[in-house]
Amino acid sequence: MMTVLKQKNGYYQIRFQFEGKKYQKSSGSKNRAKALEIERKWRQDLLDQKHLGNPEHILLYDALDMFGESKVGMKTHDDILSKIRTVKLYFDNQPLHELTTKDLETFVLKRKREGKAAQTIEHNIIQLRGAYQYAQKLGFQVSPVIFPKIKIQNKRIRSLSKDEEVRLLSELEPRNPKYYSKLTPSTERLQLLNQRIDNYDLVICLLSLACRYSEAAELRWDQVDLELQTVNLKRSKTNNESCLLMDIRLYKVFKRRFETRTQDKWVFTDKSGKNPRKHSTISIRKAIKNAGIDDFRVHDLRHSAATKLIRNGMTLQETAHILGHRNISTTMRYAHLENGQVAQKMKMVLDNYHDEN
Numbered sequence: 001m002m003t004v005l006k007q008k009n010g011y012y013q014i015r016f017q018f019e020g021k022k023y024q025k026s027s028g029s030k031n032r033a034k035a036l037e038i039e040r041k042w043r044q045d046l047l048d049q050k051h052l053g054n055p056e057h058i059l060l061y062d063a064l065d066m067f068g069e070s071k072v073g074m075k076t077h078d079d080i081l082s083k084i085r086t087v088k089l090y091f092d093n094q095p096l097h098e099l100t101t102k103d104l105e106t107f108v109l110k111r112k113r114e115g116k117a118a119q120t121i122e123h124n125i126i127q128l129r130g131a132y133q134y135a136q137k138l139g140f141q142v143s144p145v146i147f148p149k150i151k152i153q154n155k156r157i158r159s160l161s162k163d164e165e166v167r168l169l170s171e172l173e174p175r176n177p178k179y180y181s182k183l184t185p186s187t188e189r190l191q192l193l194n195q196r197i198d199n200y201d202l203v204i205c206l207l208s209l210a211c212r213y214s215e216a217a218e219l220r221w222d223q224v225d226l227e228l229q230t231v232n233l234k235r236s237k238t239n240n241e242s243c244l245l246m247d248i249r250l251y252k253v254f255k256r257r258f259e260t261r262t263q264d265k266w267v268f269t270d271k272s273g274k275n276p277r278k279h280s281t282i283s284i285r286k287a288i289k290n291a292g293i294d295d296f297r298v299h300d301l302r303h304s305a306a307t308k309l310i311r312n313g314m315t316l317q318e319t320a321h322i323l324g325h326r327n328i329s330t331t332m333r334y335a336h337l338e339n340g341q342v343a344q345k346m347k348m349v350l351d352n353y354h355d356e357n
Helices: 032-051 060-069 077-088 101-113 118-137 162-172 186-209 213-217 248-259 282-290 300-311 316-323 328-356
Strands: 004-006 012-018 021-026 230-235 240-245
Touching: 004 032, 012 032, 021 032, 060 077, 060 118, 077 118, 101 118, 162 186, 162 282, 186 213, 186 248, 186 282, 186 300, 213 230, 240 316, 300 316, 300 328, 316 328
Parallel strands: none
Antiparallel strands: 004 012, 012 021, 230 240
């Protein structure tokens, strides 16, 4: 029986029966060999579905959430959920079996253009791959995709100089006239001013606490003690906590935010004022660029804080506690800074000794 029939318009139509059911559609081709190839693939897909028990479809967001749920009880569970929320910002809630290698490569390219570190992008890919493999394991239909391999350079350290920090904070200054003085409607001006205050305060928080972006963005008021001037940082990535003292600059920021707060849960919120701040760094990255600071990412604010601590006398062990590192080997990337401090201390000791004698 003929399975491909040429129509009056020149296109071949595919017709056949499988398991007692009729299947019919246009091949979209005027080439008979191509039409036969499409027909064979269609039959094979139906046969595969029969042997696999007709795999159920699942949406990408549901697959990600299901993967996140599978990690309940793990020390890194909160960190995984945070990374999943970030991934969702870049993908539509499409059926998982429609996810393509091109989609993944496009995602990686977009994150690179945003200036994201290779390690950050790799974490995103890990969540996507985990959700894909977990859904596949449970029998959901998935497409054959190749997950990108990200080359990671862990030794990169970029920190702000004193002058660069001054320029950045000046650029972020909430009442910097070049950013909002030209707006006439008072509502627009107020909204922009509040956004600029949030960005300025967040950067101060990152520079003062040497924390990760998510740790600052999801900071709750019950973690802040204005009387004792302490912040109890919960490290989602390493599942540990650090109780840190505020410096004067950060204390003033938190005191002002507490006195003007509109809700009692989150220190930083999204535009609704009801949820924690999302991963929104566009304005901060623009400020970095406008301040003339090259090769610098938002995560480098953490490096800047760590560098400042070590260059002013803190040891690697002390800095590891501040950063929330579980393993001192992670902090060893700053070892060359401590070596420089040790050499300087040696010189001072010897100079003082010779002066005394």
